[in-house]
């Protein structure tokens with residue numbers, strides 16, 4: 142039995158549509174493996190020190206809230222960058238991705254700086270875009286994942302480390318036959334939002350492998366697998 | 382001339398539609414197509430009152446209309462199915478003269494949040510009530526800030542604005558102008574901590590610091606105060622106090638009042654409706670008296686029998702707040718009980734997103750519901766969610782085939798509470814097999 146620690150950054154500020162359950166899913170899975178797991182939060186105004194955590198999570202938030210986070214998050218750019226470069230496991234959903242890029246536009250037309258770990262920029266459209274996404278993760282292109290996108294901004298600039306090859310739904314650059322998200326070292330980031338890990342058992346397993354290393358053990362996710370299979374089967378014109 | 386013709390055709394379609402059952406929006410659609418400035422040309426002899434917000438629009442607008450009628454006024458009002466622009470047009474077409482004049486003392490309109498700017502840039506708006514703003518299903522509304530922005534475009538058109546003193550989000554609509562507030566003091570059901578996962582104001586909407594609450598009524602509705610910027614619940618102009626959930630008695634500004642459906646939500650809706658009617662010129666006593674005789678519509682609630690067991694159907698919208706309220710009702714009922722959840726794909730878009738289920742506080746049912754049934758096209762996704770909430774696999778009955786549902790239900794026990802989160806009419810699937 143090992144002890145694991147999760148850092149959930151901005152759990153109050155960036156908190157939309159059940160994103161918190163990605164943390165719950167990891168915690169439950171670790172407990173299922175027989176390990177213990179604790180979750181620590183860091184809110185706006187508090188110090189962000191990702192070193193020493195087994196998983197760092199940031200979720201999707203309202204665009205105004207994200208803009209409010211940017212200045213604070215930048216103060217910890219060095220610590221966050223060092224943690225990512227050092228192989229720390231990160232899971233980032235929704236617009237929280239923009240905090241890791243160069244710049245992004247806010248709803249009131251300002252430009253905020255990200256920590257510049259990646260080269261992309263966020264462009265605010267002011268229009269809500271929602272839709273189903275079916276994709277294959279780069280770490281295993283045999284797998285299909287289901288997710289949902291709800292965003293008012295999108296990413297422009299080169300995405301050198303994509304996480305998903307998109308079969309249905311929009312990629313990072315709004316075209317077709319595209320890629321989406323970021324997988325860089327052990328940082329997973331995607332525009333897809335909500336309960337991504339509860340709904341995608343293989344994505345959860347990959348994350349758990351990276352978190353636990355040699356402590357990894359197989360767990361029963363058959364209910365999740367069946368639910369995903371039913372969902373994917375509804376995309377009748379996709380060969381999955 | 383085009384205007385008169387549009388009205389005439391609209392009225393005819395409305396009349397014909399009564400026999401084919403498609404009359405809530407079609408006449409308005411057709412008339413608006415013939416004359417896109419139709420709404421702008423309507424003439425109102427009386428006052429126009431609009432009700433919008435995330436939850437409770439229908440009940441509250443019906444309440445406002447009821448109170449006004451009880452006080453001797455003539456009122457025209459729309460119904461839930463007709464709260465978009467074409468629906469509003471349909472309602473007005475039905476009641477206007479061929480010259481487009483509406484003679485009633487009041488026109489009370491329930492309007493979908495997203496459609497408030499388009500409707501009220503054309504129709505004069507005397508009193509505008511925004512009940513509350515909570516997260517809706519993601520596909521429908523994006524996020525609460527987007528809805529806030531939409532409604533804020535309608536606000537300048539309103540002569541008077543009525544806002545919820547207990548809602549830090551929608552109250553921002555009053556920034557920079559005068560407004561009337563309603564609110565509710567601490568009740569026996571108020572809580573120190575938020576009971577619900579859906580809490581859209583964990584941080585202050587003005588300064589993004591942590592928002593403190595003295596108590597919560599439901600979700601993020603309660604008495605709040607921001608230690609960083611000072612944003613706080615104001616002293617409401619219309620305040621509900623002394624709430625008694627047993628008898629339905631309470632007071633509004635110390636005058637005795639009464640409701641016959643006793644949820645925190647309904648006490649607040651009633652106070653909102655009274656605030657609106659008083660703003661419209663009614664004396665407080667008369668408004669309270671009118672509210673006391675209001676019967677909550679039972680359309681969304683039905684009792685029937687399933688193989689000798691009592692079953693209660695509660696239709697719920699596909700949003701967490703609506704389902705949370707039905708769960709709160711189930712929690713007040715006696716054991717043994719089975720909760721049968723019926724969840725399909727997203728209405729209209731058929732998206733397979735169920736993220737909103739992760740914002741519903743199913744955790745509250747753990748240890749309270751003896752069995753929980755997962756049904757509808759998203760039954761297995763629902764089961765995954767419920768397992769995460771802490772339900773034991775042995776307490777869950779998963780059946781996504783409607784035809785097998787009745788048989789599967791036999792493994793459960795007690796009164797069955799059917800919570801159907803679906804479109805109107807879509808619940809037929811589950812009702813057919815259960816009835």
Ligand SMILES: [Zn+2]
Pocket residue numbers: 585586587588589590607608609610611612
């Ligand atoms: Zn504040």
